[in-house]
Amino acid sequence: MKGRISSFQSMGAVDGPGLRFVAFAQGCPLRCAYCHNPETWAADGGSEFTVEQIVEKAERVRPYIKKGGFTLSGGEPLMQPEFAAELFAALRGRGFHTALDTSGCFGAGDTVREVLRHTGLVICDVKFARAGLFKKYCGGELSRTLDFIALTEEMRVPLWIRQVVVPSINDAPSDARELGRIAASYRNVEKLELLPFRKLCMHKYEALGIDFPLHGVPECGADKLRELQEVAERERAGV
Ligand code: SF4
Numbered sequence: 001m002k003g004r005i006s007s008f009q010s011m012g013a014v015d016g017p018g019l020r021f022v023a024f025a026q027g028c029p030l031r032c033a034y035c036h037n038p039e040t041w042a043a044d045g046g047s048e049f050t051v052e053q054i055v056e057k058a059e060r061v062r063p064y065i066k067k068g069g070f071t072l073s074g075g076e077p078l079m080q081p082e083f084a085a086e087l088f089a090a091l092r093g094r095g096f097h098t099a100l101d102t103s104g105c106f107g108a109g110d111t112v113r114e115v116l117r118h119t120g121l122v123i124c125d126v127k128f129a130r131a132g133l134f135k136k137y138c139g140g141e142l143s144r145t146l147d148f149i150a151l152t153e154e155m156r157v158p159l160w161i162r163q164v165v166v167p168s169i170n171d172a173p174s175d176a177r178e179l180g181r182i183a184a185s186y187r188n189v190e191k192l193e194l195l196p197f198r199k200l201c202m203h204k205y206e207a208l209g210i211d212f213p214l215h216g217v218p219e220c221g222a223d224k225l226r227e228l229q230e231v232a233e234r235e236r237a238g239v
Pocket of ligand 1 (some may be wrong): 074138
């Protein structure tokens with residue numbers, strides 16, 4: 001079984017618990033206005049790797065990721081569900097913790113269910129907590145992400161929910177409360193994390209000859225992020 005991978009990161013520190021070996025899957029059906037990885041969009045980009053080749057790479061860094069594990073990110077890893085399922089099954093069989101970093105945009109079909117059978121943690125980026133913003137700035141459906149999250153709950157897969165805060169688009173307290181309400185609706189949510197909008201990716205857009213739609217939007221400051229994180233946490237806790 002082969003899958004298309006955009007790149008690897010030997011020791012990622014932000015893609016799950018502990019240090020992680022991260023594979024960025026190639027291909028994504030969304031077009032998030034703030035996307036940091038536009039090089040992953042084309043389904044036919046990247047390079048092909050077999051499950052065995054990736055397992056071998058993970059084995060090479062095993063001593064460094066003992067307390068961490070393997071994360072399949074993207075792009076959108078669920079665009080290649082059979083590959084993701086087989087890869088996770090092989091890694092789990094060898095004792096690696098597996099994390100899936102996804103937007104959940106493929107909903108809750110049988111192939112997604114098969115991936116989740118071998119997944120130790122789901123990190124779901126709920127792009128926007130309002131359907132209109134999700135559609136406008138990512139081109140996807142919030143309802144499909146919520147269907148996916150419901151499936152993670154049904155299958156009792158631990159879940160981290162994330163969201164990027166973009167000034168002037170989703171940085172109002174009401175946006176944070178809406179996300180907190182979503183997090184409060186599912187019993188398997190272990191963590192709710194807001195991330196700041198950054199523009200470190202602009203050189204990638206220039207290199208690809210694509211306009212960065214949010215170039216005029218300021219980055220999200222640390223104080224604002226902290227304030228919204230507290231609002232979201234309070235809503236989640238019901239206080
Ligand atoms: S889901 Fe991720 S990879 Fe796909 S467009 Fe959005 S930010 Fe980029």
